[in-house]
Each structure stands twice: as C-alpha cells, then as structure tokens.
Amino acid sequence: MDLHDIHREFEAYLDAMNLATILVPKSYRDGKIQIFSLETPHKERHPLQIERQIDLGSSMKYECIIDIPIEIGKRYLIYDHQGGVTDLQIGAVVRTVPFDDKFFYDGDLGVAYTQEQTTFKVWAPTATEAKVKLIDPKTKKADYIPLERLEKGVWTATVFGDMEGIYYTYVVCVNAVWREAVDPYAVAVSVNGEYGVIIDLAKTRIEKPSVPPLSSPTDAIIYEMHIRDFTIHPESGIMHKGKYLGLTELETKGPNNTTTGLSYLKELGVTHVELLPFNDFAGVDERHPLQQYNWGYNPLHHNAPEGSYATDPNDPYARIRELKQAIHTLQAQGIRVIMDVVYNHVYMREQSSFEKIVPGYYFRYDAYGNPANGTGVGNDIASERKMVRKWIVDSVRFWVEEYHVDGFRFDLMGILDIETMKAVREMLDTLDPSILVLGEGWDLPTPLLSEQKATMQNAEKLPRIAYFNDYFRDSVKGSTFHLYDRGFALGDFNDREKVKVGISGSVRKKHGLFLHPTQTINYVESHDNHTFWDKMEIANGHEDEQTRKKRQKLATAIVLLSQGIPFLHSGQEFYRTKQGVENSYNAPDSINQIDWKRKSEHEDDVRYVQGLIQLRKSHRAFRFTTEAEINNHLFFLETPAFIIAYHLRDVQQYGPWRDIIVIHHNQEEKQSVFLPDEEEWHVICDGIHSGTILLFSGHKQINLAGIGTWVLVKQT
Missing domain, CATH: 2.60.40.1180 (Golgi alpha-mannosidase II)
Incomplete structure (x- = not known):
C-alpha cells in the first residue's frame, strides 16, 4: 500500500524508539480499539501491547509498546482489529537521547564542489525519500536528482560536470509530506535567500593580514556597530553607503572636514569592531534594500552573508567577496572583527530549513508538546541535541576558516547549553586562542535545566567566555527598563558599592560573579534599548545639556578605566541619539544612522574618549587578567x-x-x-x-x- 493512498482515520506517532502513541477520534468507532498491530516494511505483522489509554475528550489516546526494533526512514503501518489502517508517523522520538545517539554523524555536510563534480550531503534521518533539486538560474528549469541514504541518516548524491552557479534546494519526504528547503549548510544563496547556490569558494579566498597581538581579552576595546548605520548618513563622505565596501574606504571626510568611517575607527584607537549580524537575514528585501531597515536578528541562513549590504545582491559571489574585503581591510588597519551570531532562534520555525528537513528535532518543546519561547520570538534552538551542537560548532569554525573573523558575540547565549559553548570555545582554541567569545548570559525561560544553561550565573563553568555585565551597566547608568532610575553616573549614589564591584572586574573576591576580569563585558550602552543620551533626556531632564554631557563622559570613563573588557556602542562618544526610540530594530535610517554632523560638533568630546583609550592601552594596570592581580x-x-x-x-x-x-x-x-x-x-x-x-x-x-x-x- 502506498502511503499517499492512506486515508488516516486515526493517527499514530513514534514517540520513543519502542513507543507508539495512537490517537483515535471518537467519530471513528467511538474511539474504542481493542487491538493494534504493526506492519513492517517486509509486510510482517506484530501485535502491539497497549500500555495506557487516556480519554482526551474528543479522542482516545493509546500508548503502545513496540517490541521489535524500528528502522527510522522506512515505512510502517498500524492496523486496528477491524482492518482500519494508518501510517506510523515520526513523532517525539526525534527528541529522545537514543535517537540522538543513533543518528549522530560527525562528517561533512553541505556541498563539496569541484569543476568535475559536485557532491551533496544532507542530514535527514526521518525522511523516507530525498532529492536534490537543481535549478538553472537563467531558464528556471529544474532537475530532480534522487539522493541515496547512507548510515546515520545522511543522504547524498554526486552530480558530474561543472555545476558552478546552479541553484539548489533539498526536497524531502517525512510523514508522507514532501517539503522543499534550502540547505542548512549553504554557503552561498540567491537574492533574498530563496535558493542555495553552488559556487567555487576558492575563487573568493584572501590571506588574513597580520593583526596586532592580543595577549589577553582585557586588552580588547570593543566598538559595536551596524554595517549600514555606520556609513549611510548623507554626509558620511563614503561612496558605498550602507554597504560592506563602505567599511573599506579610507580618508573619508564628513561635515566640517570631520574624519569618518574606517579612518575614524583607526583614529579612535579601538581594537575590535563588533558588527551586528551579517549572515543572511529576513526583514530587508535585498532587491530594494533602502525601503526597509533591520538590525539582522531574523536569521535565515547562518553560513551565507546578507545580500542587502552587497553592491549586487543578485550575484551570489558579490556579497562573499565584499564581506571578505571589508573584514580584511579592517584587519589590515589593525582592527579585529567580532561577528554577532544568532544561533538561539530562527526567523520562523515552520518555514525554516531545519523544521522542513527534520521536523521537531532542532527546536525545544515544553511538557505539553508546544514550541518553547524563551527567546520571545516563537522558537528556541535545541543546542543540547548532538546534531544541533554540531551545526553550531561547524558554523563558527566556517566563519573563522573562511572569513577570518576574530571573535563571536552570541546573541541570547543563555538559551544555549554549557556543553555547546564549551565545544565552541575548545574548537576555537585549536584554531586561535585569541579569538574572543562573548555573549548575553541572561537566564531565559527555556526548557533546559538551569545548571545546563550558558548563563552569567554559570560563568565558572565557562571560564574562557565573557558575559555582558548588566549589573555594571545598571549600577553606572540606572535601570535600562525603568527610565527614571538613575545610576552613579546620573547623579545617584545608592548603587555606589555595585559600581565598585564593577570597577574591580566583578570578580568573586570583590563580591562579583566572575572567576577572572576577562569574563566581564563592561558597558553602559549597546544597540538594544535607549541610548545613554536618550535615557538621560528623561531621567536627567532637569539638567542642562552641558551637565548631561559631563555625565556621559563620566560613564564612558568608568567603562574604559575599569577592570574587564570595555565595550562602546558606536556614537556613544558623541552622544548618539535615536530620537527617543527605544527599540530601533526596524526604524528608518534617519533614526539609526551614525550622525557624522553630530560627531563634527563634538570633536573635543571624541578626543577625550580617544585619550581614555590611549590611557588604557598605555598601562596594563587597567587591564589585569587575574583576580589575584586585582586583589593585590x-x-x-x-x-x-x-x-x-x-x-x-x-x-x-x-x-x-x-x-x-x-x-x-x-x-x-x-x-x-x-x-x-x-x-x-x-x-x-x-x-x-x-x-x-x-x-x-x-x-x-x-x-x-x-x-x-x-x-x-x-x-x-
């Protein structure tokens, strides 16, 4: 019997390797079934033992023990005692440890291209059939090539001939439903990420320039910026406004001959730029990039660059070459590049490649079988599962080896598990121990034991990872979420003792959370929430502008002279304002752009911050690496x-x-x-x-x- 011919009078799911859950609606035989049997792919019938019956109101739920091994990826049928039949669908078994152990695969995935042949590999253990769809980008003609199933649920095919430039997707059949998905390991995509693209990455490779040594994470001075914000201002003096290439232009000038862009970064003296996400994301139509704006926290394809920052989003090579050129140029000017990575969620779970290829595996679910939502965006990536962890580690490795990035900022890192973050750090240490790993260690309501979460509270389990220190932020500035709350820099002194903890690197001997000062990211402003200036407009509105500017300089000085890793938000040094907009993730350029005119009006204040950076660099007493040095x-x-x-x-x-x-x-x-x-x-x-x-x-x-x-x- 072909699965597609089955009319499911009732439904059956494999929820563990030896457990079938059968749901029988009361409209079918009143929901009362005495005997179920299982038919194997070889047409053998085996009776099932009914362990439990539960009345769900409109249906009956039967939990049945299966006493023969099930070959996942093969077709099984369930019969009732009167000949009614349904297929055994893949259910919650994908979220069990035995499934994870059985199908863990430690080899390469994605596309391996040469001029002679291209090999495709996709992990789809629950699929009964799989194909690769090859699309000619000019004619849109599609060919379907069947994939062969190997061990561990990997499907593969090798296609002979030069496939460079061909678009591709995978088409997989799970639970008798065919779904089409872009390769989760795709390294190049078509415009708006509609298809994966077969390319020759070797054509884009450039050597990494030598960068100044970084003997400790506390030697870093991080400057957070958004690729588009940094150059899009009409008076930035930059030709490639809002683009990767905008970061490569030197000697650019803005209003009143003020230095802008890359030359300004060099003048300022920061050691690292942290770029908001530049992997392919949703929210900006790449065909008309200026019609929408987005920070980039809607990940679509984690291993391919975003196209709206490229000069030609239709050319799959352009975004790769231009991003590599931007990173290379920053490094050649002595500035390392930190990539903001979003492995904690996807843009839309149901539409994601993960959910289409292995439904139910890549995401966390609560006790009732509903998708978890600790991230607040509708899905939480299940990093604790072996093939999810592998995907994260593989992706991080790819960005280092292929794009030469120097660090990673993990968005909502507290959603991820400690073992995964350990694996990331250990892998990076084999490549380059000076690569920074930092993240948001917030404790969020995701179904993972608190001792397994990569949160700030568990910092001692991840000694080589740094955390955004909200205690530091809020004691210096005042609560981020209560606008009228004022911290030390805003004139209050209730949090004075907390500021002293922050100044001391927030190490344990000084009543902080951390083993070493290398674990704290000290900041008072980032892309999230109100800028420091906009908060002061409200909290310190009774003071004149001159006084408030002194307060902002004070806060920035506390950041730059404290023990730990200092972090500045771009424009903080010249009182960046977003006109009071708190969450500007999709606000227009007029709100988000770096205002180079404002910079030109505050050259003395910029020089002051420049001087603080120079001071920090000049003496290692501002940059201790151990708790013992701070105590002594x-x-x-x-x-x-x-x-x-x-x-x-x-x-x-x-x-x-x-x-x-x-x-x-x-x-x-x-x-x-x-x-x-x-x-x-x-x-x-x-x-x-x-x-x-x-x-x-x-x-x-x-x-x-x-x-x-x-x-x-x-x-x-």
Missing part, C-alpha cells in the same frame, strides 16, 4: 558617597607609572580629595583633557571641579 593592587580610598576613588598600587611592572589613582565624581559641586601620601602626583586626566600627557602636579589633595574623572600618576 586595587584599593578603594575613603571618600564621600558622590565620589568613587581607587588606588592602583605598586604597578610599575605593568607600565610607566608606579602608582595610579582614579577618581570618579558625580556632582557639580566642587570637592577636594585627600591623596594617600605627601609625594608628588601628576594629573593626566581631568574633566576636560585625557591621555598620557602630564597636565599639572599636586601634593596631599586634589580639587575636583564638578562632574568628571581624574587620573593621577606617580612616576617610577
């Missing part, structure tokens, strides 16, 4: 509540000065701070100037002229 050298001074002052003591082995004092003051009233000895101290940073040049000297005490940061040093 960092001491807080006794000061009034609106001042935080600390002494980096006996640090001559780390740089040019023996002792350093940093003072953060959050009130406009003038104040004096007594120095810890009577020796001469040299001021290198005050509320207006920063850097490594001596501004003036003093003894015994220093006068603070309002809100700001002061740094004093003692020569060796």
Whole structure:
C-alpha cells in the first residue's frame, strides 16, 4: 500500500524508539480499539501491547509498546482489529537521547564542489525519500536528482560536470509530506535567500593580514556597530553607503572636514569592531534594500552573508567577496572583527530549513508538546541535541576558516547549553586562542535545566567566555527598563558599592560573579534599548545639556578605566541619539544612522574618549587578567558617597607609572580629595583633557571641579 493512498482515520506517532502513541477520534468507532498491530516494511505483522489509554475528550489516546526494533526512514503501518489502517508517523522520538545517539554523524555536510563534480550531503534521518533539486538560474528549469541514504541518516548524491552557479534546494519526504528547503549548510544563496547556490569558494579566498597581538581579552576595546548605520548618513563622505565596501574606504571626510568611517575607527584607537549580524537575514528585501531597515536578528541562513549590504545582491559571489574585503581591510588597519551570531532562534520555525528537513528535532518543546519561547520570538534552538551542537560548532569554525573573523558575540547565549559553548570555545582554541567569545548570559525561560544553561550565573563553568555585565551597566547608568532610575553616573549614589564591584572586574573576591576580569563585558550602552543620551533626556531632564554631557563622559570613563573588557556602542562618544526610540530594530535610517554632523560638533568630546583609550592601552594596570592581580593592587580610598576613588598600587611592572589613582565624581559641586601620601602626583586626566600627557602636579589633595574623572600618576 502506498502511503499517499492512506486515508488516516486515526493517527499514530513514534514517540520513543519502542513507543507508539495512537490517537483515535471518537467519530471513528467511538474511539474504542481493542487491538493494534504493526506492519513492517517486509509486510510482517506484530501485535502491539497497549500500555495506557487516556480519554482526551474528543479522542482516545493509546500508548503502545513496540517490541521489535524500528528502522527510522522506512515505512510502517498500524492496523486496528477491524482492518482500519494508518501510517506510523515520526513523532517525539526525534527528541529522545537514543535517537540522538543513533543518528549522530560527525562528517561533512553541505556541498563539496569541484569543476568535475559536485557532491551533496544532507542530514535527514526521518525522511523516507530525498532529492536534490537543481535549478538553472537563467531558464528556471529544474532537475530532480534522487539522493541515496547512507548510515546515520545522511543522504547524498554526486552530480558530474561543472555545476558552478546552479541553484539548489533539498526536497524531502517525512510523514508522507514532501517539503522543499534550502540547505542548512549553504554557503552561498540567491537574492533574498530563496535558493542555495553552488559556487567555487576558492575563487573568493584572501590571506588574513597580520593583526596586532592580543595577549589577553582585557586588552580588547570593543566598538559595536551596524554595517549600514555606520556609513549611510548623507554626509558620511563614503561612496558605498550602507554597504560592506563602505567599511573599506579610507580618508573619508564628513561635515566640517570631520574624519569618518574606517579612518575614524583607526583614529579612535579601538581594537575590535563588533558588527551586528551579517549572515543572511529576513526583514530587508535585498532587491530594494533602502525601503526597509533591520538590525539582522531574523536569521535565515547562518553560513551565507546578507545580500542587502552587497553592491549586487543578485550575484551570489558579490556579497562573499565584499564581506571578505571589508573584514580584511579592517584587519589590515589593525582592527579585529567580532561577528554577532544568532544561533538561539530562527526567523520562523515552520518555514525554516531545519523544521522542513527534520521536523521537531532542532527546536525545544515544553511538557505539553508546544514550541518553547524563551527567546520571545516563537522558537528556541535545541543546542543540547548532538546534531544541533554540531551545526553550531561547524558554523563558527566556517566563519573563522573562511572569513577570518576574530571573535563571536552570541546573541541570547543563555538559551544555549554549557556543553555547546564549551565545544565552541575548545574548537576555537585549536584554531586561535585569541579569538574572543562573548555573549548575553541572561537566564531565559527555556526548557533546559538551569545548571545546563550558558548563563552569567554559570560563568565558572565557562571560564574562557565573557558575559555582558548588566549589573555594571545598571549600577553606572540606572535601570535600562525603568527610565527614571538613575545610576552613579546620573547623579545617584545608592548603587555606589555595585559600581565598585564593577570597577574591580566583578570578580568573586570583590563580591562579583566572575572567576577572572576577562569574563566581564563592561558597558553602559549597546544597540538594544535607549541610548545613554536618550535615557538621560528623561531621567536627567532637569539638567542642562552641558551637565548631561559631563555625565556621559563620566560613564564612558568608568567603562574604559575599569577592570574587564570595555565595550562602546558606536556614537556613544558623541552622544548618539535615536530620537527617543527605544527599540530601533526596524526604524528608518534617519533614526539609526551614525550622525557624522553630530560627531563634527563634538570633536573635543571624541578626543577625550580617544585619550581614555590611549590611557588604557598605555598601562596594563587597567587591564589585569587575574583576580589575584586585582586583589593585590586595587584599593578603594575613603571618600564621600558622590565620589568613587581607587588606588592602583605598586604597578610599575605593568607600565610607566608606579602608582595610579582614579577618581570618579558625580556632582557639580566642587570637592577636594585627600591623596594617600605627601609625594608628588601628576594629573593626566581631568574633566576636560585625557591621555598620557602630564597636565599639572599636586601634593596631599586634589580639587575636583564638578562632574568628571581624574587620573593621577606617580612616576617610577
């Protein structure tokens, strides 16, 4: 009997390797069945033992034990005692450990291209048939090539001849339904990601330039930016506005001859740029990219670049070559590139390649069989399953080996499991231990045991991964979610002790969460939520602009001079505003673009941040790598509540000065701070100037002229 001829009077699902769940509607024989039997692909019949019956109201549920091994991928039928028949569909068995163990495959997947032949491999263990569909991009004529099933649920075919430029998809039959899907391992796609494309990646390869050494993660100064935002402003002076190639243009100038683009990044002195997602995403029509805007957290294809940033989204090579050129050029200018990766969810579960090829496997489900939604976007990737973990590790490896990226920022990393993140870190360490891994370690409601989640609370289990530190953020700025709440930099001092924990690298001995300062990402602003400036418009609206600018400089100084890894949001250094828009993920360019005119109006403030970056780089006492160093050298001074002052003591082995004092003051009233000895101290940073040049000297005490940061040093 052909499966497609079956009219399912009742339904049967394989929910474990030895368990069939049979649902019989009461409209069929009142739902009452005495005996079920299983017919194998060889036409042998075996009686099933009914373990449990459950009345579901409109139907009866029968749980039946299967006492013969089931070959997944073959067709089985279930008969009732009166000859009624249905097919045994694949159910929750895909989410069991025995299934995972049986079908785990550790080899290559995707397309292997040569001029002579192309080999396709796709993992589809629950499919009963599978084909690769080859489409001529010019004529749209399609050929279907049957795939052969190998061990571990892998299907393959080799097609002879030069297939370069041909579009392809997989067509698989699961539970008697044919579905068409783009290869989850596709490395090139057609416009809007409609098809995978067979290409010769070797044609796009370029050598990675040498980058400045990174001896510790705390040597990194991360600058987060969106490819389109950074260059799209009408006065950016950049030719390829909003494109990958916009990041390759040097010596560009904006209003009032201000430096823009790549040359500005170099001038600023940051070590890493963190680029919002640039894998292929939904939300922008690549044929008309300027008609829509998106941050990029709607992943479609994780191993192919986004086309809206390419000069020609119709040419599958253009986006690859241009992205590689952008990364290469940044690195050639001494700037490493961190990729923002979104492995925690897909854009739409039902339409995703994962769900079409192996339904039910790649996502988490709750106890009632509903898709989990810890991410808030309708699906949670089940990273704890072996082939999901393999896909994530393979993908990260691909971006390092093929595009030479220098780090990964894991979106909603707390959704992922610890074992997967460990596997990622261990794999990267075999390639280049200086590759950074950082992520959002929020604890989200996904059906995974809390001790298995890659959350900030479990940081000790992932010592080589860094976490966005929301305690640092909120104690300096005030709550991100309560706009009127003010942190230390906004003039409050209730969270003063928490700020001191943050300054100390949030290590355990200083009442923080982390084993080492290399685990904390210190920040007060990112692409998410209100910009610092927009929050202050509300929380500190009673103050004039000049005072608020001092507060923002104070907050940025706290970020750059604290122990840990500093992180700046692009434009933070010149008071970036999104006109009060909190979540600008799809807001127009007028809201999201970097405003180079605004930068030109705040050159002194930009120079101040530049000076702080230079100061951080000049002395390793700002960049300790261990908890022990912090305990041995960092001491807080006794000061009034609106001042935080600390002494980096006996640090001559780390740089040019023996002792350093940093003072953060959050009130406009003038104040004096007594120095810890009577020796001469040299001021290198005050509320207006920063850097490594001596501004003036003093003894015994220093006068603070309002809100700001002061740094004093003692020569060796």
